Amino acid sequence: MANMNLYSRGDRLFVVANMVLVGLFTLSTLYPFIYIVSVSFSSGFAASAGQVVLTPIELTLAAYERVLSDARFWISYKNTFIFTIGGTLTSLLIIIPGAYALSRPQLIGRRFWNFFIAFTMWFNAGMIPFFLNMRDLGLLDSYFGIIIGFAVNAFNIILLRNFFESIPRSFEEAARMDGANEFQVLWKVYIPLSKPAIATITLFCIVSRWNGFFWAMVLLRDENKVPLQVYLRQIIVELTDDEEFVSATLSAVFSYETVSAAIIVCSIIPVLILYPFVQKYFNKGILLGGVKE
Numbered sequence: 505m506a507n508m509n510l511y512s513r514g515d516r517l518f519v520v521a522n523m524v525l526v527g528l529f530t531l532s533t534l535y536p537f538i539y540i541v542s543v544s545f546s547s548g549f550a551a552s553a554g555q556v557v558l559t560p561i562e563l564t565l566a567a568y569e570r571v572l573s574d575a576r577f578w579i580s581y582k583n584t585f586i587f588t589i590g591g592t593l594t595s596l597l598i599i600i601p602g603a604y605a606l607s608r609p610q611l612i613g614r615r616f617w618n619f620f621i622a623f624t625m626w627f628n629a630g631m632i633p634f635f636l637n638m639r640d641l642g643l644l645d646s647y648f649g650i651i652i653g654f655a656v657n658a659f660n661i662i663l664l665r666n667f668f669e670s671i672p673r674s675f676e677e678a679a680r681m682d683g684a685n686e687f688q689v690l691w692k693v694y695i696p697l698s699k700p701a702i703a704t705i706t707l708f709c710i711v712s713r714w715n716g717f718f719w720a721m722v723l724l725r726d727e728n729k730v731p732l733q734v735y736l737r738q739i740i741v742e743l744t745d746d747e748e749f750v751s752a753t754l755s756a757v758f759s760y761e762t763v764s765a766a767i768i769v770c771s772i773i774p775v776l777i778l779y780p781f782v783q784k785y786f787n788k789g790i791l792l793g794g795v796k797e
Contacts (some may be wrong), residue, residue, distance in 0.1 A: 537772075539774040544568065544766040548759030559638075567762035571661045571770065579728055580735035581770075587650050587720070587731055593708045600702065602691050603664035618665075625658045638723060645725045654719065657712075660705045667701035668694055707782050714775060736767050 542560045542673050550561035569580060571577050603612055606618055621681070628634075644651030671694060679693050695702065717733040724730050 507670050517696040532541065540765045541627040543761055544769050546762060548762050551761040552759045555708050567758040567766040569760055570763055571766045576727065576735060580730055580732045583729055584714060586647055586717060588710055590651045591713040592706060594651055596706065597657050599660050599664060599705060603661050606665045606692060607668035621658050621661055637720065644723055645729065647729065649723055660708060664701055664705055667698055671697050672727055711775065723775060730772050736764065740764055
């Protein structure tokens, strides 16, 4: 930190106020996560009674034992990975070439196609027509339907297109002088220079797929195909009829709150592990964006 003596009194007060506000904002964003973790490690009675505030009360692993012993949890976890990995790869295979094509000045009808893509961000057919379309295409209750049905996001295409347009044309011209075709220009020039933007879009796709709930609940009927988020809803709704769960709740071993919290903690662990590896590309993107021709 710079020497505070170099600042005037007003500047020092401003810096201190900023630090306090940033600290409070950081705590406010971290607290929900800390609370969920604390609830997951607390007893059912303490969680139901609202005694958990910051740290676990009556520390226990009963909720995790209940969740991890359920075969449906692992099936839904596997399904979430299938939807996330398959969906993200499918999205990138469509978004990257699509954004590259829209960034080409020589594309015939370029303005129309860009408007056509952006138009879908403002208007769409609606939920019922979309559902009927998925039904008529035979994509209900299938992995492929969830993966391909939500593969394209207009915002991501426009975001990557703008990044492609910001890359100096001299790189492309040098590649073409060496005899590179369109595919080689995309693969050897634009993709390596766009790693920060592609990493950002990849993270958007991963988070969107990982948190996918509504359409997975609507389109999937087979319990062996539902993702983790749908399983979380099912376990909250359906465990009221589970005599073993009700008896355990009465004995205060665990409760709906602790089991739900345990599932939430398990569901966010992969994202927490992945994010630090993707974040380095954001830092590189800041440096790359500051170097222009």
